[in-house]
Amino acid sequence: GAGVSQSPRYKVAKRGQDVALRCDPISGHVSLFWYQQALGQGPEFLTYFQNEAQLDKSGLPSDRFFAERPEGSVSTLKIQRTQQEDSAVYLCASSPRTGVVQPQHFGDGTRLSIL
Amino acid sequence: TQLLEQSPQFLSIQEGENLTVYCNSSSVFSSLQWYRQEPGEGPVLLVTVVTGGEVKKLKRLTFQFGDARKDSSLHITAAQPGDTGLYLCAPTTSGTYKYIFGTGTRLKVLA
Known part of the structure; x- marks a missing residue:
């Protein structure tokens, strides 16, 4: 389909390993958001991109977290x-334009489990 | 820091009943979105409200934005099992890109 695609759907890693989670937004969408959703909670904002520019990374919990969108897609x-x-579900969302009154289209997330 | 509260946290009702869930804050919002999320899926946008006092209807769902733009409610008429899910409110404030999500109301509608 033409929705937001995230991969992998599930990731299990041992404590201390590095992981990379991918988000394919809807084609042409300018804005891209990453959220972290703990069990039983609502999504928590991590970072925001407008095209390739990371305009807000205030939600990243520590310097162990890094996000990029090098070509704006x-x-x-x-x-x-x-x-x-x-350990949490990591959600990606994209919006067609900038501005806060925009619909966010979410992917189904990557469920990350750290053993 | 904006304090956002959704109530009730959990709600289990029989098919055909009506219900209202609430989203309250100490801050004034510039807009607010409601989403529904089902297990294993991402949230899906239901509605965006912008104007204080605004009421929007989506079939059996009625959304209201408070006059002071600090709160919102979602009313479901004649609930159906397909309404089961986590209902999330996500307000925004002017000058920010961030959506702050509430912890949600987990609704279960029993057939």
């Missing part, structure tokens, strides 16, 4: 030296 969220508290 596909985005990758990387977590280095993973810890158990990083």
Whole structure:
């Protein structure tokens, strides 16, 4: 389909390993968001891209978290030296334009489990 | 820091009943979105409200934005099992790209 695609759907890693999560937004969408959703909670904002520019990374929990969108389309969220508290669902969303009153189209997320 | 509260946290009702869920904050919002999320899936946008006092209807769902733009409600008439899910409100404030999601109301409609 033409929706937001995230891969992998499930990722299991040992504590201390690095992981990379991929997001393919809807083609042509300018805005891209990453969220972290813990079990039983709502999504928490991590970072925002407008095209290739990362305009807000205030939600990234530590310097172990890094996100990029080098060509303004596909985005990758990387977590280095993973810890158990990083276990969560990571959601990506894209919007067609900038501005806050825009619909966010979410992917189905990557469920990350750190052992 | 904006404090956002959704209530109730959990709701289990019989098919055909009516219900209302709430989203409240200490801050004034510039707009607010409601989403529904089903297990294993991402949230899906239901509605965006922008104007204080605004009421929007989507079939059996009625959304209201408070006059002071600090709160919102979602009313479902004659609930159906297909309405089961996590209902999330996500307000925004002017000058920011961020959507702050509430913890949600988990609704279960029993057949």
